[in-house]
Amino acid sequence: MSIVSNHIVNLLEKDIRMDGRKADEFRDIKIEYGISSKSAEGSARVTIGKTEVVAGVKMEVGTPYPDSPDEGTIIANVELLPLSSPEFESGPPGIESIELARSVVDRGLRESGSLDLKKLLIKKGEKSWTILIDVYSVNDDGNLADAVGLAALAAIKDAKFPKYDEKTEKIDYEQKTKKGIELNGLPMPVTVVKINDKYVIDPSLDEEKAMKSRLTVTSIENGSVCALQKGGNEPLTVEDVDMMVELGVKKAKELRKLFK
Amino acid sequence: MYNKRPDNRKFDELREISAEVSVIPRADGSAMFKIGKTVAIAAVYGPKDLFPRFLRDPKKGILRCNYNMMSFSGSGERIRPGPSRRSKEISFITEKALSPVLDLTDFPGSVVDIFIELIQTDGGTRCAGITAAALALADAGFPMKDLVSAVSIGRIEDKIVVDVSKEEEDYEKGMADIPVAIMPRNGNITLLQMDGLAKPSELKEALKVAKRACEQIYKVQKDALKARYKK
Numbered sequence: 001m002s003i004v005s006n007h008i009v010n011l012l013e014k015d016i017r018m019d020g021r022k023a024d025e026f027r028d029i030k031i032e033y034g035i036s037s038k039s040a041e042g043s044a045r046v047t048i049g050k051t052e053v054v055a056g057v058k059m060e061v062g063t064p065y066p067d068s069p070d071e072g073t074i075i076a077n078v079e080l081l082p083l084s085s086p087e088f089e090s091g092p093p094g095i096e097s098i099e100l101a102r103s104v105v106d107r108g109l110r111e112s113g114s115l116d117l118k119k120l121l122i123k124k125g126e127k128s129w130t131i132l133i134d135v136y137s138v139n140d141d142g143n144l145a146d147a148v149g150l151a152a153l154a155a156i157k158d159a160k161f162p163k164y165d166e167k168t169e170k171i172d173y174e175q176k177t178k179k180g181i182e183l184n185g186l187p188m189p190v191t192v193v194k195i196n197d198k199y200v201i202d203p204s205l206d207e208e209k210a211m212k213s214r215l216t217v218t219s220i221e222n223g224s225v226c227a228l229q230k231g232g233n234e235p236l237t238v239e240d241v242d243m244m245v246e247l248g249v250k251k252a253k254e255l256r257k258l259f260k
Numbered sequence: 261m262y263n264k265r266p267d268n269r270k271f272d273e274l275r276e277i278s279a280e281v282s283v284i285p286r287a288d289g290s291a292m293f294k295i296g297k298t299v300a301i302a303a304v305y306g307p308k309d310l311f312p313r314f315l316r317d318p319k320k321g322i323l324r325c326n327y328n329m330m331s332f333s334g335s336g337e338r339i340r341p342g343p344s345r346r347s348k349e350i351s352f353i354t355e356k357a358l359s360p361v362l363d364l365t366d367f368p369g370s371v372v373d374i375f376i377e378l379i380q381t382d383g384g385t386r387c388a389g390i391t392a393a394a395l396a397l398a399d400a401g402f403p404m405k406d407l408v409s410a411v412s413i414g415r416i417e418d419k420i421v422v423d424v425s426k427e428e429e430d431y432e433k434g435m436a437d438i439p440v441a442i443m444p445r446n447g448n449i450t451l452l453q454m455d456g457l458a459k460p461s462e463l464k465e466a467l468k469v470a471k472r473a474c475e476q477i478y479k480v481q482k483d484a485l486k487a488r489y490k491k
Contacts, residue, residue: 086287
């Protein structure tokens with residue numbers, strides 16, 4: 001274990017975090033909308049401390065899947081850019097970015113039912129909107145998972161449908177309508193890490209290196225959990241999971257206020 | 261006759277420009293450059309050991325650039341992620357545009373990586389990328405003979421226009437697009453491309469106005485570097 005990791009563990013024994021935060025305290029979170037409004041249908045930048053990600057939404061018209069002819073599609077992609085950290089490499093998305101895209105965006109947004117795919121239908125079995133979300137890391141200072149989730153959500157909230165001509169079947173990307181993507185709720189991801197026997201949220205980069213297990217808890221308004229993703233090499237006990245979920249759900253309520 | 265630009269700019273007028281350095285704390289050097297609605301960020305990592313080893317130059321370090329447009333940053337449909345013929349070519353010419361100012365003789369066998377990402381585009385992306393990358397290299401503290409400032413010049417009908425926007429690039433009756441990168445202190449050209457038709461006299465005029473425009477960009481670049489140390 002590195003000197004820094006050791007130091008983090010020793011300090012946590014005394015309930016002190018290296019940057020002076022409380023165990024259940026986020027760093028400063030900022031959300032900026034419309035950072036690519038000329039190009040994207042919706043876009044946002046989220047910073048959590050020095051961690052920064054940008055997200056953009058593009059919309060296209062496609063054919064619904066045969067097994068769900070009355071629904072549109074949502075596709076998420078996360079890229080951990082080598083621009084954002086010396087530890088990320090060029091090339092096709094690695095397993096970490098795929099895990100983020102699937103756990104935080106796919107499961108958090110689609111499977112939670114927060115985004116009603118039926119509302120994306122244009123003509124049953126023939127035409128529906130496809131929503132393409134791309135999230136990019138700009139600076140990795142820990143807890144990209146929560147930043148990615150918040151950015152994807154913010155970009156969707158920012159999005160406006162472009163004008164679609166049903167006769168010519170063409171999208172006019174220059175003209176945005178006033179119609180946005182309807183959301184039934186706001187699924188909020190909160191990553192809790194376990195360092196020795198302490199639970200800490202919003203881990204910094206150094207804390208991520210010191211942790212042995214983590215749990216990303218995504219929850220909706222009524223306090224129900226809509227997605228979980230465990231990471232790290234060490235197992236969690238049932239008590240761990242209880243505590244971490246409780247913490248995640250509690251902090252999600254605070255995060256949600258950022259969107260009002 | 262081309263009498264009026266779509267955004268009412270004068271023919272030799274740049275769009276609003278701004279620059280900031282050290283925007284990406286994890287990188288060894290970084291910068292953001294905005295020109296109109298085109299937004300480029302660049303990060304420098306290195307020098308570090310180059311692999312595979314046969315690519316190494318025993319006399320000096322090498323520069324490696326990577327230009328990329330974010331999937332949502334184009335006009336129209338989403339851009340598929342990953343390198344394209346276009347992005348590979350731009351990465352390559354960016355290396356050529358920056359190499360003349362950069363002195364890597366102190367770092368034999370190593371590589372310096374520059375990553376350029378476009379967050380939003382409205383024409384002139386390769387020039388914005390080069391301008392941001394030059395700033396990021398300076399921010400990282402590499403020995404440099406000069407900065408590099410870049411701008412795209414257009415020939416639209418009878419006019420030479422500075423800092424072409426996307427709408428002008430798509431001018432219906434055709435145009436010539438001439439991206440130029442200049443070493444501002446001696447006026448030498450490190451990038452020159454042209455797409456379209458222009459008479460030699462028009463080309464001469466284009467290079468003249470490019471030099472003047474790059475002087476303005478150079479000033480914004482210098483101010484951004486100075487602002488980094490003013491706090």
